[in-house]
Amino acid sequence: MRSRRQPSLTLRTTLAFALVAMLTVAGAGLYLYVSIERTVMQRSDHAVLARLDHFRKLLRYDLTLDKLESSPQLFENMLDSEEDIFIIGEPGNPPVISVNPSRAPLPQVPVVGQDQALSDADLRSGMSLEGVPLRAASVQALSGNTEVHLLAAHVMVKEMAMLASFRQRIYVAMTLAFVIAALLGYLLLRRGLRPLRRMAAHAADITPATLDSHRGRRLDSHDTPVELHQLSDAFNAMLDRLADGYQRLMQFSADLAHEIRTPVGSLMGHCQVALRQARSVDEYQALLASNLEELERISRLVESILFLARADEAQAVLERQPLDMENELQRVAGYFEGLAEERQLHIQTSGGGTLNADPILLRRALSNLVANAIRYADAGSEILVRVDSHDGEWLIQVENQGPVLAPAALTRLFDRFYRGDASRHQRSDSNGLGLAIVAAIMHLHGGRVTVAQPVAARIRFTLVFPA
Numbered sequence: 001m002r003s004r005r006q007p008s009l010t011l012r013t014t015l016a017f018a019l020v021a022m023l024t025v026a027g028a029g030l031y032l033y034v035s036i037e038r039t040v041m042q043r044s045d046h047a048v049l050a051r052l053d054h055f056r057k058l059l060r061y062d063l064t065l066d067k068l069e070s071s072p073q074l075f076e077n078m079l080d081s082e083e084d085i086f087i088i089g090e091p092g093n094p095p096v097i098s099v100n101p102s103r104a105p106l107p108q109v110p111v112v113g114q115d116q117a118l119s120d121a122d123l124r125s126g127m128s129l130e131g132v133p134l135r136a137a138s139v140q141a142l143s144g145n146t147e148v149h150l151l152a153a154h155v156m157v158k159e160m161a162m163l164a165s166f167r168q169r170i171y172v173a174m175t176l177a178f179v180i181a182a183l184l185g186y187l188l189l190r191r192g193l194r195p196l197r198r199m200a201a202h203a204a205d206i207t208p209a210t211l212d213s214h215r216g217r218r219l220d221s222h223d224t225p226v227e228l229h230q231l232s233d234a235f236n237a238m239l240d241r242l243a244d245g246y247q248r249l250m251q252f253s254a255d256l257a258h259e260i261r262t263p264v265g266s267l268m269g270h271c272q273v274a275l276r277q278a279r280s281v282d283e284y285q286a287l288l289a290s291n292l293e294e295l296e297r298i299s300r301l302v303e304s305i306l307f308l309a310r311a312d313e314a315q316a317v318l319e320r321q322p323l324d325m326e327n328e329l330q331r332v333a334g335y336f337e338g339l340a341e342e343r344q345l346h347i348q349t350s351g352g353g354t355l356n357a358d359p360i361l362l363r364r365a366l367s368n369l370v371a372n373a374i375r376y377a378d379a380g381s382e383i384l385v386r387v388d389s390h391d392g393e394w395l396i397q398v399e400n401q402g403p404v405l406a407p408a409a410l411t412r413l414f415d416r417f418y419r420g421d422a423s424r425h426q427r428s429d430s431n432g433l434g435l436a437i438v439a440a441i442m443h444l445h446g447g448r449v450t451v452a453q454p455v456a457a458r459i460r461f462t463l464v465f466p467a
């Protein structure tokens, strides 16, 4: 519970979405702003140059300086706006006309000769007292025979105001884009994520009791979007595995209870009978001996169950070693010699080589198979134990003569607690776990165990170690 909660996917995606929308609008706005700004500046520059050119011509042909001086009103009407600055004068003398209502300081400008054409390069930038940018240029002109200098400038008050209002609109558009994209994105995402919430609600509904029930408890993947198919399929597969595991666990514990109940019941029965009256020392000894036998069986049962439970916990610790198989077979045969002789059985081994396997587990698997063979083989017959390898794959076979098993019984031999024909084989020392343990050991080695009846009344178990 210490891990920090991550913000919701909806919130994060919505914010990202809104941010993208805002940046897009800002980018478009910036582009338009820059191009409009450039156009406005160009127009203002051209106006200044056009005015200078106009007056230069007027002075040369029609309008004399004297006439201008006597009627300044006429001149002022010729200007476009209050922001325009216009100064006419002879060089070295105070100006004859000076229109500069805002008293803006003027930059140093080069004077363009009277015959030279005006161009953008002749303009200079300055700043009014209010901090508004202005553009100015100056030309030389002839009025009659007098040389005069004309200076025109434009203070860009209107342009700046227009650009400022344009900027304002861009900010508003950006904010709106953010808010609208966030709202719409949120609504759309909530809709889009509905299948996920449905899945979560569905998962929350599942309990061990409802786990194994019919399809109704599985996620329906055909009304989920494609992206979630994989998830819902994996989820369903997981539920199937869990249901299967749970089912087997239930079966296992039921079998276990059943298996333990019988020997415990019999122990209790023996004790109760013995306690009904005073017994001789011999009788008590016999009782204890038989109880001990029963307890040994329970102990073996518990040990086997523990082994299987641990093997189920996935890759238990496998300690593989190169094993000399001829040696191993001899060893098992030697170990079981006494038991085999009791039933006039003969164990014959063949084959050899070096196999990489866990020695303790391999011996255990092999012993279980040989113990079965000795227990179930027809008395006086022969047990064959063979080891063989080709293409890196190893086969260990244990074969004996015994009862004919029905195909249905063959497939069940490796089930936990399965014992064959109960009337014939039910013995106090049989738990039905030996072959389940063999299968678990082979599974740990990445191999398998198979059973076959090559001819009637012969049964052959094969341990297969893959290459």
Ligand SMILES: Nc1ncnc2c1ncn2[C@@H]1O[C@H](COP(=O)(O)OP(=O)(O)OP(=O)(O)O)[C@@H](O)[C@H]1O
Residues within 6 Å of the ligand: 368, 372, 373, 376, 377, 400, 402, 403, 413, 414, 418, 419, 420, 421, 425, 429, 430, 431, 432, 433, 434, 435, 436, 459
């Ligand atoms: N070699 C064999 N020949 C004939 N039947 C066999 C042979 N091996 C196993 N079986 C049958 O398979 C059943 C299951 O064998 P498994 O080894 O799992 O249990 P078990 O021998 O009955 O008990 P445990 O091995 O736990 O003491 C046996 O009860 C028996 O009926």
Ligand SMILES: [Mg+2]
Residues within 6 Å of the ligand: 368, 371, 372, 433, 434, 435
């Ligand atoms: Mg057995």
